Amino acid sequence: MPAPPATATPPAGSPPPGTYPPPGYPPPGYYPPPGYPPPGYYPPPGYPPPGYAAPGAYPGVYAPPPPRRPSRLFQMIPYVGAHSYQGEGGTILGPGMHVGGLLGFRLGDYLSINGELTLDIVNATRLPTGDRYTEEVVTIGLSPLVAFPVGSGIELALGPKLGWWGSGYYQDSSARGKGSGSYSGYDLGANGAGFVQVGRKLWLGGLASFDLRTYGRSCFTATGDIDRCSSGSLPSSDKVVALSALLMFSP
Secondary structure, eight states: OOOOOOOOOOOTTOOOTTOOOOTTOOOTTOOOOTTOOOTTOOOOTTOOOTTOOOTTOSTTOOOOOOOOOOOOOEEEEEEEEEEEEEGGGGSSEEOEEEEEEEEEEEETTTEEEEEEEEEEEEEEOSOOTTOEEEEEEEEEEEOOEEEEEEETTEEEEEEEEEEEEEEEEEEEETTTEEEEEEEEEEEEEEEEEEEEEOSSSEEEEEEEEEEEEEEEEEEEEETTSOEEEESSSOOSEEEEEEEEEEEEEOO
């Protein structure tokens, strides 16, 4: 009688003959991928499933940061409005034209250093009968501004101003004589402005300014006489308030 065939010995770890692994059971020699939880482990609620990767986390995929608002390096602010002399200087002077502008550079998003030039046309409306008086005042100085964003496309700005002022005038007065003259001195004041953006590089707004003009020198040339100058017997100062509409161009 022939001998029965030899039976191969099953490898270590194999299930007993006649048994089958339950559904989902990994085959012998299977190793889970890195990061996969061990058998029988259940991740806590909210844990991402195996193989999940957050958006932008794949190698080689670059998600750019949100664009930054471009910096403004230059600004030009022309304005036109009216001025008014306050106190003693306003007793014979009415509101007059106020024209000027600021030109400067921005240091960051909030600070700008500007030069300012202003022309005031003096309006002498309360003169004695028969008298005439005309005067133009030029002010030039440094006017830095600090800006405060208060909304979408809206800014407020404040800053001091320091400069020099000079004027030329002509008078024909029965009490003070006839001729032409000039005044000059220092100017100390402040500016306050509001801007609303109406274009990519354009803003509209308003400007309020105050100037304290101190007198340093006066000259007068009477008709048919020589020029005479003095630094004494001058008014202490003029106080001038102005309101203007402005246009700002800032690339």
